[in-house]
Amino acid sequence: MEIDPKIKETSMDTDTHKRRSAVVKAAQEKKQARATSTKGLLMAITGPGKGKTSSALGMGIRVVGHGQKLAVVQFVKGAMQSAEREVFVKLPGVEWHTIGDGFTWNTQDRDADIATARRAWEQALRHLDDTSLAMLILDELNIVLAHGYIPVEEILAGFSRRHPMMHVVVTGRGAPQALIDAADLVSRIESVKHPFQSGIKAQAGVEF
Numbered sequence: 001m002e003i004d005p006k007i008k009e010t011s012m013d014t015d016t017h018k019r020r021s022a023v024v025k026a027a028q029e030k031k032q033a034r035a036t037s038t039k040g041l042l043m044a045i046t047g048p049g050k051g052k053t054s055s056a057l058g059m060g061i062r063v064v065g066h067g068q069k070l071a072v073v074q075f076v077k078g079a080m081q082s083a084e085r086e087v088f089v090k091l092p093g094v095e096w097h098t099i100g101d102g103f104t105w106n107t108q109d110r111d112a113d114i115a116t117a118r119r120a121w122e123q124a125l126r127h128l129d130d131t132s133l134a135m136l137i138l139d140e141l142n143i144v145l146a147h148g149y150i151p152v153e154e155i156l157a158g159f160s161r162r163h164p165m166m167h168v169v170v171t172g173r174g175a176p177q178a179l180i181d182a183a184d185l186v187s188r189i190e191s192v193k194h195p196f197q198s199g200i201k202a203q204a205g206v207e208f
Contacts, residue, residue: 040166041184042159046142046175049189050207056137056169057084060094063167068134069093071127075120076100076140076172081208097123100140110147117149121158128162135167142172145179152178 012020043059045052063070070093074082077100088094099120121144127136145152156178159168170179180186202208 038165039184040162040164040168042182043167043169043185043187044142044175044179044183045169045171045187045189046173046180047188047190048173049191050194051189052171052173053084053139055187055189056139056171057088059167059169060088060135060137063135064088064091064093066134067093069095069130069132070135070137071095071130071133072097072137072139073120073124073127073141074098074100074139075117075144083204083208095127099123113147114149117144120144121150121155125158125161128158128166128168131163133163133166135169136162137169138171140172141170142175142179144172145176146172146174152176155179156182 043056045055057072060070060072070088072085072088072095074097077098082098085096085098089096097120100116124136124138124141127133141155144150145155159182162168170183175186196202
């Protein structure tokens, strides 16, 4: 939980800390008291920083931990080895589909990229019609939208057909404003420092 900057200090005595902690606790309890409804959430995780897919899969593991069904459709990463996939496909109640040809700077074929994106979206639509599914993760769908392979209006219309309690998580940099406006939760991951900048290559267990 983020502490209100107005009450943040590097050091304070015990009594001051106790009083200010009580203020934070009361504010948090007030927020929790106002939150009384539940629904299937549309969530977008975007931004230039590392960790968008990892964040989505963290929620995915919670779904599995609750004994619920999870589906993952990857739109871009088909040409890449995925250690996460090796773990998730062994878990009960998980379906994982990698339907991508790699990054656009490698494929260099817009028509083929559009056709591949369409195949992945058709798979996503099948999951959106599954009334037993708890969460659908659409990994790198934002890349598809940013390149205009599928209109965002079509994607949002597809989301509207899901059952009321299904959560949908969309990852990838460059989330379009229409998706951000429609989403219930939006997280933007910024890049402060990355090992690539120091000439350190991608490593197993960190990047893949």
